[in-house]
Amino acid sequence: MYKLFIRPLLFCFDPEKVHHFTFGMIRTLCKFPGMKALFRSLYLVEDKRLERQLFGLTFKNPVGLAAGFDKDAKLYNELSNFGFGFIEIGTLTPKPQDGNPKKRLFRLKADQAIINRMGFNNGGVEQAVLRLKENEGVLIGGNIGKNKITPNDEAVEDYKICFQALFDYVDYFVVNVSSPNTPNLRALQDKEPLTKLLNDLQHLNSTKTARKPILLKIAPDLTDDQLMDIIDIVSDTKIDGVIATNTTISREGLKSENKSETGGLSGKPLTNRSTEVIRFLAEKSNKAFPIIGVGGIHSATDALEKLDAGADLVQLYTGFIYEGPKLIKDINKALMKK
Numbered sequence: 152m153y154k155l156f157i158r159p160l161l162f163c164f165d166p167e168k169v170h171h172f173t174f175g176m177i178r179t180l181c182k183f184p185g186m187k188a189l190f191r192s193l194y195l196v197e198d199k200r201l202e203r204q205l206f207g208l209t210f211k212n213p214v215g216l217a218a219g220f221d222k223d224a225k226l227y228n229e230l231s232n233f234g235f236g237f238i239e240i241g242t243l244t245p246k247p248q249d250g251n252p253k254k255r256l257f258r259l260k261a262d263q264a265i266i267n268r269m270g271f272n273n274g275g276v277e278q279a280v281l282r283l284k285e286n287e288g289v290l291i292g293g294n295i296g297k298n299k300i301t302p303n304d305e306a307v308e309d310y311k312i313c314f315q316a317l318f319d320y321v322d323y324f325v326v327n328v329s330s331p332n333t334p335n336l337r338a339l340q341d342k343e344p345l346t347k348l349l350n351d352l353q354h355l356n357s358t359k360t361a362r363k364p365i366l367l368k369i370a371p372d373l374t375d376d377q378l379m380d381i382i383d384i385v386s387d388t389k390i391d392g393v394i395a396t397n398t399t400i401s402r403e404g405l406k407s408e409n410k411s412e413t414g415g416l417s418g419k420p421l422t423n424r425s426t427e428v429i430r431f432l433a434e435k436s437n438k439a440f441p442i443i444g445v446g447g448i449h450s451a452t453d454a455l456e457k458l459d460a461g462a463d464l465v466q467l468y469t470g471f472i473y474e475g476p477k478l479i480k481d482i483n484k485a486l487m488k489k
Contacts, residue, residue: 153474158473167253167256170256181232194234195480196234201213205463206323213236214482214483216471218327222240222243225282227286228287233479234479239294240283240292243275243296243317245313245316246275248299251272255267257414259407259410259418262406262420263419264416264417265472266410267398267417268331271299283317290322291320292322293313293321294324296330297310297336303335310326314356324352324363324364325366326352326368327397328368329368329370330397331414332414340369342384346384364392366393366394367393369381370397371395378428379435381432395425396445398415417447418447419469426446429442441463441464442462445466451478451481458486465482
């Protein structure tokens with residue numbers, strides 16, 4: 152039904168406006184008696200075989216919603232009814248920011264992809280915390296970044312502010328230094344500044360009564376040498392894992408007319424590269440740390456390939472938009488057949 156009727160209608164309109172419209176519709180529908188139960192009956196798969204123990208946390212199933220969809224933690228309770236095992240909010244910054252000028256979100260229908268140059272648009276971490284206090288039992292990841300106006304040599308403080316504010320309200324943290332849409336952000340992926348950033352967060356983590364898992368989200372555009380650096384950094388800083396991967400700046404093989412738009416590319420064109428990065432990290436590190444696989448998952452087969460390559464969990468974003476919530480159910484059903 153989604154792909155036959157709902158998606159063609161939604162795809163007639165501006166993607167960012169559709170995103171806000173869809174949020175409003177889901178929120179409204181979930182207020183009607185019985186609607187949450189209906190969504191759960193349609194899409195939720197509950198089975199002990201799907202549970203995953205990772206970072207000291209129990210994931211009801213290994214299919215999560217990637218950061219960027221519910222940036223401000225406005226809809227995570229409602230979205231959990233579509234069958235996600237966990238939801239990652241953000242990227243959040245210390246201060247509210249508008250992000251980049253519109254238009255900044257583009258569908259590439261011929262490629263089953265999206266280009267975005269949103270630029271960490273969000274209402275600031277404190278506003279998100281107010282909404283996270285209303286959590287109805289959803290396992291939440293907190294994806295954190297720096298404000299655009301913060302220079303890189305002061306970026307650590309932005310990450311620490313977000314870490315402190317979110318600590319009591321999220322189950323794990325994700326350090327985002329790999330978005331291509333904040334100027335110079337990716338320079339923080341270099342070994343020296345990244346090691347300092349993660350060590351500082353780990354030190355802050357160690358002051359807590361019970362620490363929270365910290366993961367690093369990396370770009371798919373890193374070279375093999377840079378990926379080896381990532382393995383060393385994870386070992387040296389003793390963070391808990393890696394999310395592979397963020398969006399790409401590559402435009403190789405695209406067919407859509409608007410393929411040259413600036414921003415990060417997600418969706419089908421990223422499928423193979425993100426799986427390659429997962430496999431490289433898993434093999435070269437001898438599976439020394441957990442990996443969450445994300446990038447171009449549009450089918451159960453795509454998800455299984457990432458898990459077979461070495462991912463422990465997977466996340467959806469563009470595939471969820473193109474395929475609809477049935478994709479979550481399809482992946483979990485396929486995992487139960489293995």
